[in-house]
Amino acid sequence: MSVLSGKKILLGITAGIAAYKTASLVRLFIKLGADVKVIMTPASKDFITPLTLSTLSKNPVHSAFFDKKDENELWNNHVDLGLWADYFLIAPATANTLSKMANGTCDNLLLATYLSSKCPVYFAPAMDLDMYLHPSTKESLNKLQGFGNTIIPVASGELASGLVGEGRMAEPEDILAFIENDLLSALPLRGKKVLITAGPTFEAIDPVRFIGNHSSGKMGFAIALAAANLGAKVILISGPSNQEIEHSFITRIDVVSADDMYKAAHQYFNDVDVAILSAAVADYKPKNIVNQKIKKVDSTLNLELTATKDILASLGEIKKHQFLVGFALETNNEIEYAKGKIQRKNLDAIVLNSLKDKGAGFATNTNKITIIDKNLNVKPFELKSKAAVAKDIINEIILRIGSEDHYK
Structure with a gap:
């Protein structure tokens, strides 16, 4: 049984091409016995559909505070979502979202939930090489880690632009392995x-x-x-x-x-x-x-x-x-x-x-x-x-x- 079995995972998805990998990510979490809820930024829905993620997670997918087309729609409470989770994973985490997280910008449901969450937060950056190497991105990464968040290192390889280098989001299997190892390393009986x-x-x-x-x-x-x-x-x-x-x-x-x-x-x-x-x-x-x-x-x-x-x-x-x-x-x-x-x-x-x-x-x-x-x-x-x-x-x-x- 995985250390993630029975845990409540909140998965935040932002608007990067790597969002297509989150379908596999949700399936892997479910396979390990975790309960998964998904929050998407509005723009991320251009890369993967909420229907796919809700089907795989067996939970509704949230992307807005409320449905403007339904006058009876209840407000999606970002505080409740943040308190529900044992762990919050943001993957892919784009340069735009990382900057907003680092500076306290709160202009969508995902960011509001991040700012009100009490659980450990992991984030998996995903962007092009030059964006990843830009000083402003490095500053965002350093600030977020200084806040106590944990970065899942990027992979190196061919990027969507055709460039080759750092900036690829880690593969779903590697993300889960990283989180499991990180959690295990903090357990008091590890190695006993x-x-x-x-x-x-x-x-x-x-x-x-x-x-x-x-x-x-x-x-x-x-x-x-x-x-x-x-x-x-x-x-x-x-x-x-x-x-x-x-x-x-x-x-x-x-x-x-x-x-x-x-x-x-x-x-x-x-x-x-x-x-x-x-x-x-x-x-x-x-x-x-x-x-x-x-x-x-x-x-x-x-x-x-x-x-x-x-x-x-x-x-x-x-x-x-x-x-x-x-x-x-x-x-x-x-x-x-x-x-x-x-x-x-x-x-x-x-x-x-x-x-x-x-x-x-x-x-x-x-x-x-x-x-x-x-x-x-x-x-x-x-x-x-x-x-x-x-x-x-x-x-x-x-x-x-x-x-x-x-x-x-």
Whole structure:
């Protein structure tokens, strides 16, 4: 999944011959899962039709404050358009529009929206060689970058005039790659590897039956997505779960038993920066697994259980640079037990759930947590959706791995 998936993109099109490329640009944004709205300068409609762009974007195309031919037409609110967008891309950005942007001229809907937008703005210049090299154009480019806008560099090649040189708008694929790389470079977990365990484990009794628990995996999957959305490469080791996840930064590894999860966690642990063990791993498993289905003969059945390997403690014993986070689901003396678990298992932090809290625990869409770090600082959170809780957990980890103390 692209970093642009689910993002709202406002595409501004100005009157340059490169406007014909914006049809491909819209399609590429849509393909990556973005929502696209288009604003055109009136003159840009001579180069590509609003019908084409509205069909591809599946949204109306705006080019004027209102339709003079329709007395019932509502005013297109440039402030609402600017506030709607997560990112504003102006492509092609002609010398005329760049000059107006740099000097605060506001004579069309696109410029009014630009001046009122609050989101990051990218612009892709497109003009002839001499226009691009003119001192006034260079001044406009410098001023716009000084305002915090981001320029997408022009390409060099044959221009519409027949000249060869700089001034061509970057190709649509290159524009998207530039924006994605720019966004990724600013993400706090860019370059980090994160190991996450999720879901239950099933411990076989016979070929039909098993010992398990009610964990759905929702919390672990939400944490994996939150980490990936902040640039981390995620190894998600999941026990049996119906949860689905799709992100290009997430590698999912499915396991069944506690032994399977132990092996997978140890396989990847040495190469990660952060490990978050949110899985509800069985504490015990049948000592002997029967090869054939156990028949119902007596009114009782005795099973001898033996302890499973403690994945969290085993990783705590071998950790070096890793930031190790455990989970604790408790019913009494929650804080005291969680603090003890931090010390016994050599953790950097623990996420505490209490089954006493309504809306927390297994198979819910919400959770209520308390995070305790290795210095025994206790930070409680309100009841939230698991997606919001996942962001809280990741943000708390980022604060701590960013501190020099962790690496001393």
